[in-house]
Amino acid sequence: MANIKYKTLIGLEIHVQLKTKTKMFCSCPTGFGGEANTRVCPVCLGMPGVLPVMNKKAYEFSVLAALALNCNIARFTKWDRKSYYYPDLPKNYQISQYDLPMSENGYIEIPTDGGETKKVRILRAHLEEDAGKNSHATGNYSQVDLNRAGTPLLEIVTEPDLRNGREVRSLAQQLQRIVRYLGVSEADMQKGHMRFEPNINLVGEIDGKEFKTAIAEIKNLNSFRALERSVDYETNRQLEEYLETRKGMGQVPKTTRGWDADREITVHQRSKEAANDYRYFPDPDLVPVVLDDAWFEQIKSRMVELPLAKERKFISKYGLSEYDAGVLTSERSMAEYFEEAIEAGGDAKRVCNFITQTGLKLANEAGKSFVDLGIEAKKLAKLSQMVSDGDINASAATSLISKMVESDEDPMVLAEKFNLIQKSDTAELEAIVEQVFAENPQAVEDARAGSKKEKKSRGFLMGQVMQKTKGQANPKVVSGILAKKLS
């Protein structure tokens, strides 16, 4: 058995579709689906004599995203043409950025096991236009849909700082959260808003001898799960292949492999014998972009608190668990809602439970986001106070949340309407306790302080009180009375 030590080097090439109303260089609407070639114009069809005009909003979105990725933002950038012939590329060149990208040298922090975070370096992020889609459905011909052609894309390239599928997935989820927080992308992987192409190879030693496998790029990844599994599969595949062939980087070419989601394997697509010659050169139809101070400040002012910072704050300031903080910050609207409810006097843990345990379940059933259920944050805060004050118990609160979805009434009014207010009147409850004591003398004996059956019998007596009050007695008050009387 060989002595093998290795690590997996994974870098990502990521394309994020920006959520602008119109395309990158024309005024066609962006969108998903629809009849083929209906969101096109002479510019994105690449007709003769037409000229591109930069979508300023797309540029601002990409600056915002690059800032969130801790990149250096260039104050002067230009557009370059990347040439290759393919039917989904109407001009047979793509407008992109080559040697002066709009941002470089950033990092993204991703959570790792045990509450630690890891910084994954970002080489560059630049703006470009998307291509259309070819389809080869039937017959001896292909069809081209150019609805997507010209959609603004932010291309993000990471350094090979990732080590396994879990980390890759974590980065992808983190990035999704960031761009959604910023409102710059819908970042739905299924819809291709966010596309990841991992580049993977292994470096290590076998019996003290160094080895490096050839880099493989994986395409066709449409979910976080596919992303994670493909990376782990490919890692093992490369190791096995190397052990078998002993041929690595330099001896075998770089390859592109496709993820087969059904068989859960990567399949060889093509070898990249030589680097493509894209014949980049500056696009003479577009003027360079100068990001002056005023414009830059204006963009910066739209920066929001990012998910990871919010998550940490929820843990440290509100004492939430890592898990709960993660769930609450998964959507910016929900995280902000939570903060608003705390501001309005809600108890952090209680409000968190309301949202994560009851609220999200209801939202899920209704097919909406939690915030879209329409419960005002200050009303949820009030509900939390009602529990703290003993006006209602936890189970009543749960049922009140679903009532609050349907009604705009104050939670206290709703609690009264549905008889969910707890009995906290000491005198009244003392009378009931007396009655229960009278009916259960043996249990009272067993429940005295110091008795062997103390715990169990007190529970029994509490249950009896609850039964007599139809569950509306405030358990805190009752247990206080019991403690006093049985001491």
Added chain:
Amino acid sequence: MSDNILSLSCKQLRDKILAREITSVEAVEAVFNNIEKVEPKVGAYVSLDKDRALDEAAKIDKRIANGENPGLLAGVPVAVKDNMATEFGTTSCASKILADFKAPYTATAVSKLIDAGAIVIGKLNMDEFAMGSSTENSGIKQTYNPWNLDCVPGGSSGGSAAAVAAQMCFASLGSDTGGSIRQPASFCGVVGLKPTYGRVSRWGLVAYGSSLDQIGPLSKDVTDAALMLNVIAGDDERDSTCVDESIAPAKDYLGELDTPIDGLKIAIVPEFIESASDEVAAAINSSIEVYKRQGAEIVEISMPHFEYAIATYYIVATAEASSNLARFDGVRYGHRSDDIKDYMGVYSKSREEGFGQEVKRRIMLGTYALSSGYYDAYYLKALKVRNLIRQDFTQAFEKADCIIMPVSPTTAFKVGEKTQDPLEMYMADIYTIAANLSGVPAVSVPCGFDKDGMPIGLQILGPSFQEDKLLRVARMYEVNSGIEYRKPAILD
């Protein structure tokens, strides 16, 4: 009557139309009558639409009858080079690959003509995709010089120049990437203006070398050039390379056109004049005398990087062209080969069949210049030289108001004379190319005839966005040279 109409300038015709002395319909009829006679010999047009022209002219006449003023070119029949997209007719760029192409949009410059009341009667022949200096590279037809039908009209806007010279329209639009307006203007004895890069919108102009291309007018005289520029100049939100109005607003180029420039300083580069043919050199030298008589000071300068202009141009222009022409692939529009096996075949066969030899040559040159490993040595170096040429101009305009030189080393040459030697053809653009590389405006004004009766052009170059001054200098020559407007014998 008809003959009288045809000799009018745009401005004169417009005034007569507005004064209801002539109708636009009459002007269109007169032009088409002449076209019937002359066009079979000259071949300036790729397409003509008389019915449409008459309809539009009738509309203009009606508006005038209703007391409206349709604009600066009210009722004037004009024509445009076939590389400017028009919603009517075809936009072929004189290429087989676009022979039947119908654009769903109209070039901004053409729209502006129409909005000013002009009647666009047809589309003019050119070298395929504006690549050439003789219109012999047209994939559609040959155009002949109205002054001598054995000679070329120049190029690439050969149709634009020949049509104006042969009175088959009152003015035309051409495009100038390396001299393509000025050189045919010079060969055909008309005025041709290449405005500053960014002065006129390129929207709808099918690109050859995007950083060099500029639309401009060809006309009978300088006043019409100014009038045409008044109509077509200005910013366009669809063209980001158009200059911002706040930086260089479009001016009224007619306003002070006839006001001579006091203390005019004219720069000349003696060796540029010496290197032209004897007759061209003599004509330029006598032009200098015309200016001297008006009190102009002649300043001798040198432009040390000028000699690299042709080499630089053929890298920059072809590099851009190789990319600009990539879209003609037979997939979405244009010619598609019948002989296809796979998608690469759609590209290679369609392009092989659709493009002419010179276009293929330039695509290959440009592709090579941009290829990895050659980019730095060719394209990047060309950009550096381009900057040096710009500096030559900056320094020249610190010393003088304008520079004068020939347009072309020779007058129009014979059809077929240079087609076997592309390099010799390229060298003929020596005087015109630098203005495109630096972006400055330049105008060609008729300045005499050689012993065979072929027109000679005087080129005047001015500082960027100072077309007003440039045209005044041109007008000063036109007024004082004593050279009268002549029409070619073919019209007699």
